[in-house]
Amino acid sequence: MIYLISGFFSLLAVILITPFIIKFFTKIGIIDKPDNHRKLHITPIPRMGGIVIYFVIIIFTAVFYDLTDIKFLLTGSLLLAFIGAIDDVKGVKWQYKFLFQSVSSVLLIIYFVNHDYLHFNIAGYPIAQEFSIPILFLAIMGILNSFNLLDGLDGLVTGFSLIIASISFLLSFGSDSHLIPLLSIILIGTTLGFLKYNGNPARIFLGDTGSYILGYFSICVLFSAAAETNVNHRIDYVFLFLVFSLPVIDTLRVMLIRIKNKRNPFLPDNNHIHHIIYSKKIRHKTTVFIILGLTSTTSVIALTYQFYSRELGIILFALFAPVILFSDSIIELIIRKENLLAYGRMVKRVPDVMIKIYNNWVLPFVAFLMFSFFVYLILHKAILNDVRYIYLLLFSIFTLLFTIINIAKEKSLSDFLVFINFLLFFYVTGHNGIFYHLFQFPIIGLINLNQIITILLLPILGFFFVFRERILGSNRIQFLKGIDMILATIVVSVYLFIQISNQKQEYFKIADILVRSYMVFLFYKIVSARFPQMQFHLYFSTFIIVIMTLLKILIL
Numbered sequence: 001m002i003y004l005i006s007g008f009f010s011l012l013a014v015i016l017i018t019p020f021i022i023k024f025f026t027k028i029g030i031i032d033k034p035d036n037h038r039k040l041h042i043t044p045i046p047r048m049g050g051i052v053i054y055f056v057i058i059i060f061t062a063v064f065y066d067l068t069d070i071k072f073l074l075t076g077s078l079l080l081a082f083i084g085a086i087d088d089v090k091g092v093k094w095q096y097k098f099l100f101q102s103v104s105s106v107l108l109i110i111y112f113v114n115h116d117y118l119h120f121n122i123a124g125y126p127i128a129q130e131f132s133i134p135i136l137f138l139a140i141m142g143i144l145n146s147f148n149l150l151d152g153l154d155g156l157v158t159g160f161s162l163i164i165a166s167i168s169f170l171l172s173f174g175s176d177s178h179l180i181p182l183l184s185i186i187l188i189g190t191t192l193g194f195l196k197y198n199g200n201p202a203r204i205f206l207g208d209t210g211s212y213i214l215g216y217f218s219i220c221v222l223f224s225a226a227a228e229t230n231v232n233h234r235i236d237y238v239f240l241f242l243v244f245s246l247p248v249i250d251t252l253r254v255m256l257i258r259i260k261n262k263r264n265p266f267l268p269d270n271n272h273i274h275h276i277i278y279s280k281k282i283r284h285k286t287t288v289f290i291i292l293g294l295t296s297t298t299s300v301i302a303l304t305y306q307f308y309s310r311e312l313g314i315i316l317f318a319l320f321a322p323v324i325l326f327s328d329s330i331i332e333l334i335i336r337k338e339n340l341l342a343y344g345r346m347v348k349r350v351p352d353v354m355i356k357i358y359n360n361w362v363l364p365f366v367a368f369l370m371f372s373f374f375v376y377l378i379l380h381k382a383i384l385n386d387v388r389y390i391y392l393l394l395f396s397i398f399t400l401l402f403t404i405i406n407i408a409k410e411k412s413l414s415d416f417l418v419f420i421n422f423l424l425f426f427y428v429t430g431h432n433g434i435f436y437h438l439f440q441f442p443i444i445g446l447i448n449l450n451q452i453i454t455i456l457l458l459p460i461l462g463f464f465f466v467f468r469e470r471i472l473g474s475n476r477i478q479f480l481k482g483i484d485m486i487l488a489t490i491v492v493s494v495y496l497f498i499q500i501s502n503q504k505q506e507y508f509k510i511a512d513i514l515v516r517s518y519m520v521f522l523f524y525k526i527v528s529a530r531f532p533q534m535q536f537h538l539y540f541s542t543f544i545i546v547i548m549t550l551l552k553i554l555i556l
Contacts, residue, residue: 002064003173004388007185008395010060011420014052014193016402022046022197022204030089032205045202048088050210053190054081057217060186065179072114073220076107080144080216084209101212105140108220109133117227119234123310127237139240140219146247147215148208149254153274154200154284159292159486160247161214162191166494167243167299168221170501175228184221187214196416200285200482229306238310242302242317246273246295249324276328285482289489290331294324296493303500355470358463359530366460367527370520373453377429378549386553392424393550400543416483418524421542422517428549430513450512457519464526472529479529491518 025031025046032047058074061067067074083100086092112118120127120136127135151157169184191214197203206214222243227233241248250273257271270279278287297320305313323330399417406414426435435450447455464471468479491514498511524542528535 003169003181003185005391006060006064006182007189008392010056010186010189011193012395012398013056013060014190015196015399017056018049018052018194018197018204019406021049021052025049025204032207045205047205047207048085048209049194049198049204050206050208050213051081051085053194053206053210054213056190056193057183057186057213060189061183064182070111070179072107073111076104076111077213077216079104079107080212081209084207084212088207088209101141101144102137104216105137105144108140108216109136111220112136112223115224115227116233117224117235119227119232120237121234122237123314124236135237139237142248142251143219143244144212144215146244146251147218148211149251149272150247150274151206151211152272153278153288153291154202155195155198155482155486156274156288156291157206157211157214158191158195158198159288159489160295161218162188162195162486162490163292163295163299163493164218164222164243165191166490167303167497168218168225170494170497170507171225171229172221175225177224177228180221180224180228183217184225187217187221195483195486196414199484199486200288202482226306236306238314239302239306242305242313243299245298245317245321246291246324249321253325273324273327277331280328280331282331285480285485288482289485290327292486292489294327296489296496298324299493300496300500303497307501350467350470352470355467358467359471362460363527363530366456366523369456370523374425374545377425377434378545378552380429380434381432389428389550389553392428393547393554396421396424396543396546396550400547403540403543415481415521415525415539416487418539418542419487419517419521421546422520422524423513424546425542425549426513426517426520428546428553430509435512435516450516453516453519457523460526461519461522479525484525487518491515 025048026044030046030048031044033044054077058077061070079100083092083097087097118129118132118136120132147157147160150160165184165187169181169188172180172184175181194206194210198206223235223240226235226239230236254271270276274287274291277290278284282290298317301313301316301320304316399420403414403417436448438446438448439452441447472479495511495515498507524538528538
């Protein structure tokens with residue numbers, strides 16, 4: 001229950017605090033100005049947003065854990081937050097950055113030593129103790145800088161850190177450590193909350209403060225979770241490399257290019273993978289989606305290596321590495337004009353009657369089925385009252401109040417909170433196992449509610465994405481925002497992580513909840529886009545169903 005509370009309320013804290021930070025930093029001039037060269041934004045945007053993430057992490061960790069046990073870890077994070085904040089405000093020479101990074105890395109190593117996380121090996125071959133610390137120091141320094149260099153697109157480093165935190169939580173939950181799953185779930189909550197403002201189009205940037213802090217805590221939780229998973233706290237560098245491979249490979253590649261061109265390897269340029277992909281006239285949010293998709297794939301390969309076969313994991317990575325190295329050429333092949341024209345001709349061949357049937361009959365009918373299904377879930381007998389539902393009710397009320405205030409000020413709706421509402425709703429209503437009750441259907445045979453929802457929604461979603469322009473007609477809107485695409489990557493990633501890592505049965509239910517919530521979320525967006533006059537009512541109904549369900553459980 002502690003993990004549930006800390007995760008949801010750290011998310012809420014970041015959502016509530018960040019708007020004030022955006023206004024404050026804009027007012028005092030802590031902004032990132034466009035340069036018409038490397039930077040992709042065209043208007044000044046506040047930076048140093050990572051300071052919000054940092055303080056929320058510290059506060060929620062202090063509430064649920066004894067900070068004296070992790071004083072070296074916290075001191076290292078404070079040093080990075082300090083030098084990152086100075087760099088965001090007025091800039092710092094790379095020598096001073098290197099010094100602070102080095103001291104923080106040493107303090108993190110001391111934390112690892114104190115918790116017996118210093119038994120490293122490479123593919124099962126132990127590393128002598130005298131070499132472990134120097135290699136670990138270089139690894140921490142390399143990953144810290146790779147996070148900083150990767151921070152070039154809206155939501156990229158935040159989404160990457162969310163993937164790392166998700167892996168760490170799944171690996172460490174149920175272990176002897178209370179700190180690592182706690183820190184991981186707080187990291188999940190803070191990064192999710194920050195994505196609301198950092199996803200494309202971003203309203204605030206992480207800054208060096210954020211990239212350092214997220215890199216530091218990502219290293220901490222993943223290294224520690226890897227140790228907790230194995231007997232005698234053994235940590236395999238190959239597993240860690242596979243998870244961090246994309247930013248590490250990209251950083252090494254860029255530095256080699258700079259050295260070859262007789263340039264300072266630490267000075268910024270446009271040779272990073274995100275710059276290369278974006279230069280192919282790929283949309284900003286799609287570029288982030290591609291890179292996080294590559295990261296998810298390497299993470300799945302890492303878990304295959306860890307839980308199934310080292311040989312298979314290495315072979316899969318060897319086959320996939322060229323995709324990372326030559327991603328620009330692969331994308332160029334995909335988006336060639338003739339290929340896009342062929343796709344366009346295929347879409348146009350579908351008769352108009354099919355689009356009309358989808359718009360006028362299929363969508364309303366499926367929407368009615370989903371409405372009936374939600375009513376059924378609300379009225380269905382729930383499990384016994386639990387104190388966690390009081391906290392979830394408070395969370396829902398706070399988010400609803402925030403939404404009402406936000407609409408009054410900014411005249412906009414945040415679809416991100418709709419996804420959170422569906423997540424809460426299916427979490428609460430699914431505890432009695434209703435989604436896994438079997439029903440007899442002709443021809444199909446036995447099937448459960450979870451499978452029925454999937455079978456019902458997948459064709460609807462697929463048809464819309466293929467024929468979106470014809471379905472919406474003149475109502476051309478931005479259907480998927482940057483955060484929506486990042487959420488898609490995270491949901492698919494976590495689902496695959498759970499399937500591969502052979503977790504407990506409860507984990508598989510979490511995976512189903514995530515996928516089910518996101519599919520319903522996409523259906524909500526389709527209905528809102530097709531019938532914009534209903535968006536306001538649909539939006540607030542997602543809050544109402546959660547609050548009604550929780551009140552029913554708590555009162556009856």
